[in-house]
Amino acid sequence: MEYKNTILDAVGNTPLVRLNKVVPAGGATVLAKCEFMNPAGSVKDRMAMYIIQEAEKRGELRPGGTIVENTSGNTGLGVAMAAAVKGYKAVFTMPDKMSLEKINMLKSFGAEVIITPTDVPGDSPDHYVNVAKRVAQERNAFYLNQYHNALNIEAHERLTGPEIWRQTEGKVDAVVAGAGTGGTISGIGRYLKSINAHTRVVGVDILGSVHYHYFYTGTLPTAYVYKVEGIGEDIKCDAFDPKAIDEMRQVDDYQSFHMARRLVREEGLFCGGSSGSAAHVAVELAAEMGPGKTIVVILPDSGTRYITKFLADSWMRDHGFLEPERGLGLVEDVLKGMSREVVSAREDEPVGAVVDRMRSAGVSQVPVLDGASVPRLIVHEIDVLRGLQSGKISSQSPIRAVANPIGGLVYPKARVEELYPIFNQDKVAVVVDASKLVGIIAQIDLIEYLSRRGR
Incomplete structure (x- = not known):
């Protein structure tokens, strides 16, 4: 008889499944490592x-x-x-x-x-x-201390990495995985690099997390809230080893959820939102690398955790990821009626230069972009005034010294109703699309929009 002594003996040895419909023609072969088939439903x-x-x-x-x-x-x-x-x-x-x-x-x-x-x-x-x-x-x-435990990396270096190498018979050109604690991508990367230094190891981070920025700058940005679960973090994790990774790529909630839904509906892989994050990057990479190459992408958890979230059309509509059935319209509709330019600042720009730009544009707040042009912070007139008055800053200080975390982040396809909770906290809405700044909406902009609609 063939059986396991306990369910714990069933952990690991998850299958590789080729992605067929979501990968563009002429791209590399993408093999999904189905970690959601572990007994408790995830790579963890x-x-x-x-x-x-x-x-x-x-x-x-x-x-x-x-x-x-x-x-x-x-x-x-x-x-x-x-x-x-x-x-x-x-x-x-x-x-x-x-x-x-x-x-x-x-x-x-x-x-x-x-x-x-x-x-x-x-x-x-x-x-x-x-x-x-x-x-x-x-x-x-x-x-257990998963975020700072070296055994987190070691588990994947000793178990998951060798398993991938064995299953692909050493013919793996790249591996793609999301970074939460960082242990999965770091451990797999360490092992594969030790066997073949040319294997490309690509980590995936979510917009709002700190990993992407930390990987390229060595500094921690201000994190902000995102919707995808099981990926990204707002603290530095010792289980995240940048030396084991060749590059990091960043995706947003919209890209992650839509790819995850495609994996379910087109490939029959009942996986979670962070699987969509990794698969989105793997599909991009497949187009870049071309035929004859093999990419392994980690699908970390099961869709059973998200029946009432991104797998539900109603939840997707409520959060701006699907077209709404009714209501006041979309955030992008508000943007279309606005004529002023989108003003931003780099985090290392002098306060004086930013104030001059605010005055010229007639705005009272500007988003502050990191080195990758991703909006991370925001600065208001009152922040600058208080900083100068207290002596905390001078006109030559970097603007990040008085900037604060973005309080309201929305997508163009979000419902207009999503703006109300932001405005109720006396904040402005910062609109991003594919991780890039596309607009800022203040209360007066919404008032003008609703007035034009006759509401």
Whole structure:
């Protein structure tokens, strides 16, 4: 008889499946590594099992013990599955943007789930990572620490990387994977580079996360909220090893969700939104590399976590990712009626130069772009005034010294109704398309738009 002693023995050895319909003709072969077929539904099963086994070997985790971890859901599910089999207690902290499906799945394994606010800085005591550290200390529990645990990288260097090499018989020209903690792409990259230095390792980050900017500049930008789960981060992660990666590419929510839906509907791969992020880049890369090359793309988790989110048309419409059925129109409709130029500043520009530009354009706020021309911050007249008055800055100081995180980020296809929560906080809406700034909408712009519509 052929069987596994426990479900934990079924982790790994996920199949490679060729993508046929989403890859353009004449492109490279793209093989999807179906990590959503792991028993708890994601690539994180590998890392969770590996770290737990190492902790047991080292005596850091004993029978009947408690495991605490901060998670976007996937690592938690892998840990919760292992805890159920091995008899451990499990406690998880999660940001409140995560899907209800993930929360209920964790609880179904018998885990305790602590929900924390999403829109807080990485150094806040309410940030889900810091809450997990505090809970682990209070309960004398084993803290998995996936973001800063070297074993996260090691798990994929010893397990996932060799598996890809074996399955492709060494004929892999590039590998593409999203970066959350960074452990998956870093571990796979380390292994493949050690075997063939010419293998191209491409990491994928989501607009709003810090990885892309950190990879190219070595500095941490201000992060802001994005919708895709299981990719990106707002803190520096020790499990993210830039030396194992050749390049980083950035995608946005819109690109990620639409590609993920295509994978489900055209390829029959029931995967999550971050799979769309990685696949979007893999398809771009396939067109660039051309025929005769092979790309492996990691599809990290299952669509079962997102039934009520991006897989639901109503959710996609509500968040501006599909055309609305009715309402006040789209953000792009508001932009069409605006005649003023879009003014921005580079983060290293002197305050004086930015103020001159604001005066000439007749605007009271400007978005601040990073080195890749991605809007990261925003500065208002009052910010400059307070900085000069307090002596914090001079006219020669870089504008980033008085800039603040963007409070309201929307896409052109978002419903006009999405602007109201932004304006209720006395903020302006910064409109981006494919990670680039396309407009700024203030309350007066919406008033003029609605007046023209006769509302």
